[in-house]
Amino acid sequence: MDNLNSKTRWDRERTEAKQQRVALMLEAAQKVFNRKGLDKATMQDVATEAHMGVATVFRHFPKKDKLIVAVAIKIIESQTETFEEILRRPGTCYERLEQMLDVFIGFIGEEHSENTKLIEAFESYAAQSREPLEDLPAYHAAVGRIQTSLSQILKDGINDGSLRADVPLEETIATVTNAFGQFAKKLSLQSSIPMLESNIEPVKQLEILKAMILDYLKAT
Structure with missing residues (x-):
């Protein structure tokens, strides 16, 4: 039972962490798109704004x-x-x-x-x-x-x-x-x-x- 509860808690924490990362990416992307425009903005711009690696951004948004x-x-x-x-x-x-x-x-x-x-x-x-x-x-x-x-x-x-x-x-x-x-x-x-x-x-x-x-x- 303890192992099951630990796994459930770990899954929930992992899901919450993923949601937080996505929220940060969307917030950063919104700022970048407003500043540079949709065409000129790059995924690297978004990653820099979000203070994370560009590979992480691509993992969530290919x-x-x-x-x-x-x-x-x-x-x-x-x-x-x-x-x-x-x-x-x-x-x-x-x-x-x-x-x-x-x-x-x-x-x-x-x-x-x-x-x-x-x-x-x-x-x-x-x-x-x-x-x-x-x-x-x-x-x-x-x-x-x-x-x-x-x-x-x-x-x-x-x-x-x-x-x-x-x-x-x-x-x-x-x-x-x-x-x-x-x-x-x-x-x-x-x-x-x-x-x-x-x-x-x-x-x-x-x-x-x-x-x-x-x-x-x-x-x-």
Whole structure:
């Protein structure tokens, strides 16, 4: 029994140590990708940032593309937790939908701007890749969790009478997430390029878009 307990404890400690190493690699890679860009960053750059050997990085991520996708998933999953927390809050679904849209607006703020720009760069990188990125379905699954939260809000809103019941659900979900998500990322990217900056504040533009969507979905 003691030997069994010792093996179980050793396996758990080994798993935890592996998870910690991977977390360090992802954190280091995120910093490097933000600093150097996805194309110019190397696995050696990530290893140096993480204070570990490059062979260790390759052991967990045999190709740079796998590391790039893993970082993108890490960012999306951190955002997903916020949406799922809003889903559990009290209040009408209309109020919680408004809070979800506020989260999208917050993505262009200084606190999230680097992550927003990195996701924009990642999606461009994935689109221009000669071959589909191997782990891309896992990224789409992570994004899908955000759409699931929005879907649940709309369904519950129809039931509690705070949202219109005559809108096509799937089309509405896709439109809201694409309109807000893509627009927020574009505005965040443009804000870092002086020649592309608009005279109208990005937040103001998103507030107008939010009002239009809420007005469209609110039950009369």
